[in-house]
Amino acid sequence: MTETVISSHSREVVIGFDRPFVVIGERINPTGRKQLAAEMAAGDFSRVIRDAEEQVAAGAQMLDVNAGIPLADEPAILARTVELVQSLTDVPLSIDSSIIAALEAGLSVYRGKALVNSVTGEEESMEAVLPLVKRHGAAVVAISNDETGISHDPDVRFAIAERIVQRAADHGIPASDVVVDPLVMPIGAVGQAGRQVFALCHRLQKELRVNTTCGASNVSFGLPNRNGINAAFMSMAIASGMTSAITNPLHQEIMTAIRAADVMMGHDPDCMRWIGRFREPPATGADGSEGRGRRQTRRRRVTG
């Protein structure tokens, strides 16, 4: 039973085979969000604050923080964003950049044990990112592609994941601190994308014994009713052994699918979290006041 512990200064989150699924909020990311990118580059973090608060309220147990803005000083902006988000919430963060100096800057201000997002199976990436992860005592997302790109063969992707885990061990990072991303392709473009990921999640848990994550929203790219696809994908991935995902917790269908999947996996003992969230409130009192049950249900909704 593998457990990956990620922490802030005051809170721990455990990603694990026998744990509730961990949702990592994807919203603090200027990629494809022009307005957010312009604001962050100009030093306006109001939208970052809103994104952080809303995602935690919706049930994200962690937040991904990315500051990838073309031509901007990414290391400085990422560090500032990490500090800001940590001042707002105690959920642990995933520090997300493809630039080593930005990861370094984010990690150097981070309080706790971060999740570094990400290393790939490329030599250059492994030799730059893994020493950084080790030095900061962090965990790391390992993406199963290498210099040859993303293979359509699940066996090749598994082998790359295995290689990263081995290299991490060479650097003194245990397998429990490597969270593998098996890579989720858009199902509209790659018809076998779902089966590939489900089979990989199963093997990564049974054979390599590592936790898993993915950028989940990608799977429905280009299709109508994306939340319908994303919700089914999440529960199917959880059934296959996936233990966390970077996704949008503001989409209720997705969160309901994840919570129901936790119930079905036996990760919500006696269904107490499900019942607390969805039980019918008692009828409104004769004086028009809300019953106690309803207030409690609402409070739970906010704190996730």
Next chain:
Amino acid sequence: MTETVISSHSREVVIGFDRPFVVIGERINPTGRKQLAAEMAAGDFSRVIRDAEEQVAAGAQMLDVNAGIPLADEPAILARTVELVQSLTDVPLSIDSSIIAALEAGLSVYRGKALVNSVTGEEESMEAVLPLVKRHGAAVVAISNDETGISHDPDVRFAIAERIVQRAADHGIPASDVVVDPLVMPIGAVGQAGRQVFALCHRLQKELRVNTTCGASNVSFGLPNRNGINAAFMSMAIASGMTSAITNPLHQEIMTAIRAADVMMGHDPDCMRWIGRFREPPATGADGSEGRGRRQTRRRRVTG
């Protein structure tokens, strides 16, 4: 690749590992529906007609027909219901009774190759039902319990399924005409119910190479937001290899989860069914007429 062919006089449905999931509408069943029971016993089939038409319109590829009314003449009522439903729709039927004479009566009026629901691993059940199935050239649902009841041990349930498949072969019924029900317990009562079923579906497909079904609505018994649980359960069961289910197609969350799971399993080539159902219609014309796309989408919605 196992395929179970069920048919009416004019239509075939194939349950199979590489086929879209088959939804068997559960509604024509007086169990727990007092009014329907009283009406059917009194010869009023108006609600049966509505249930049949609505379920087919909602996307059921088959209908389950049950006439289990205490103290009523179940064989006569079941035969009459089968004839009536076959006069309304050409979707194949599952003929559902625990009384052998009722199964016999239903089968004797059925036009096509029916699915008999069900045989268990009990000696008495196997020796009464399997000859009937063989004589009528039908397929059969095999429920994985026996004289000792329902085991909590998935290995025991697998062994019972194996025994029924073997006994069916002794009676000349091929494994492809045995659809195993691994038995879905309420998750609120049995915390491991989900994992048991998922593991069983996987083994039943890989090792016994049979199709599977279940009474899916049972899983959420006693919980709030039952459709939320049922929807996640369906997609997780499909990811684990389940190929059909007896459920309520009138619940849209469940049908959306099943259709999305078909997409994710690669059973909706190029996502054409998904896109046809959910794509945005073109804007309304200047003369107030609906665009062609919207009319088409509506028609697809009705024919499922």
